[in-house]
Amino acid sequence: MKLRFIAIVLMLISCSKEIPEINNHTKVLEFAQSIKTENLYPLVEKIYQTHINDIPISNEGFPSDDLFPSDHLTRSAAVGFVAKELRDMGYQVDTVICGNQPPIAYNIVAEIKGVANPNSVILVGCHLDAFYGGADDNTTAVAAMLEIARAARAFSFNKTIRFVAFDLEEFGSLGSTRYIEEGHAKDVSAALVMDLIGYSSNQAGSQKDVMGIKMPSVGDYLIVVGNENSAELTQQIVSFSHTYNISKPLGILAPHDGVYFMSSVFMRSDHGLLWYKGLPAVFFSDGANFRNPHYHKPTDRPETIHQDFLKNNTKLIAASLAILAEIQL
């Protein structure tokens, strides 16, 4: 009895879990290196212009002194742009229309079928709607997803990869919520979701603490957030980046499924409902309004994006996808 008690105490004290091994390091790295970083910034500029030239969603029904969330929110032209880009890469593109009353969400979906385990789907998602031009929020993530989708055409994966550009995230994650609730994500086994991945600063104090959670004050890192369901994957991503010096991630694990008062701030994007449903999902972000002073403002312009930061982050997200979808030799 005494021995059992001592064993339990020792287990509790030494409860630091090992990081799971990553198979096929070389191929994962090769995929990450296949990202053409020179493609990214021109994509950011193009998508930014697409938003700027688009007609904002109607504010009808909102009081004139409180237009949020529809004040200069655009998405229609971006829906068309993303669909065309994916189609030009050779993908069969579906527009999954969600909801039967305005605002209707138009989610753009494209897939690469898995070779060994096609029924296991890895979702790579980001939202395509934006306030004003939305260079960081969320043009950087859309550009990263498109470039990863282009690079993925040259590789094979055991699991199916599904790229989804969600509509109306700024409208309370309406696009992803409806997509999941209407059963389109039933076959999804895990997800990688990006929201703002291009703003960094070397200034001390540029990164604010998040809901009482102490953060390193120099905002020059990519926040990689998981919960208990995606803890091992989050650890693998941080470890892989550390080993090969790909990017500068800060791995955060929210407690349990993450749906608590303090950690709920980390659910503020299209992965939120996946966490709530118990699916493993990892979220990538530059800290949004806790770092970027241009967040949801007309000043969120391409020249505020740190290009090297965006390039390295895109490579890390590509590597994460290769780990999760089990890239083939």
Next chain:
Amino acid sequence: MRKLRIILTWCMLSCTLLMAQTNIIYTPYLQSGGMYFSSKNITSAGIGSGIGLCLGISKYILVQSDANIYWMNGNAGAFRFAIGYKRTGRWSPAVFTNLTTIFGARTEILLDDGARPKNPALALSVRLSPLRWENEQGFISVFELGYGFGNYNAKYLETCFLSLGLKL
């Protein structure tokens, strides 16, 4: 290393004091309060309640041990072991030094190589109980405040809204 030496010395002193006594007054108590453990790798926080045992080992010296559960960032638990000095009389303010182990749900920032920070978190703190009254039946204490430090360069804040004990 210096922190560990302080903790070990403090534990040895507490045990020596306890073992030297024969006329110990046992007072089980309930308490409600909150805690906030904030370090560069671990954030654990919440509001909750706990149950404990207070040993009056002399007119002035108290030893307390309690188990607490907190809610706000998941379900976090804390075991607190404290040694305190109190004033005699009905109004009996006290000061405690506490060693607290904090476990359960928390937000973690991974180490650079992806490893998770160790569990449980440890904190050493000082708690002031200025509004504490005691008589033959038991004690009541309101608005206790504690401050200390912990592993991973943590600062540790604790508060007790109400603590109520009945002497056996």
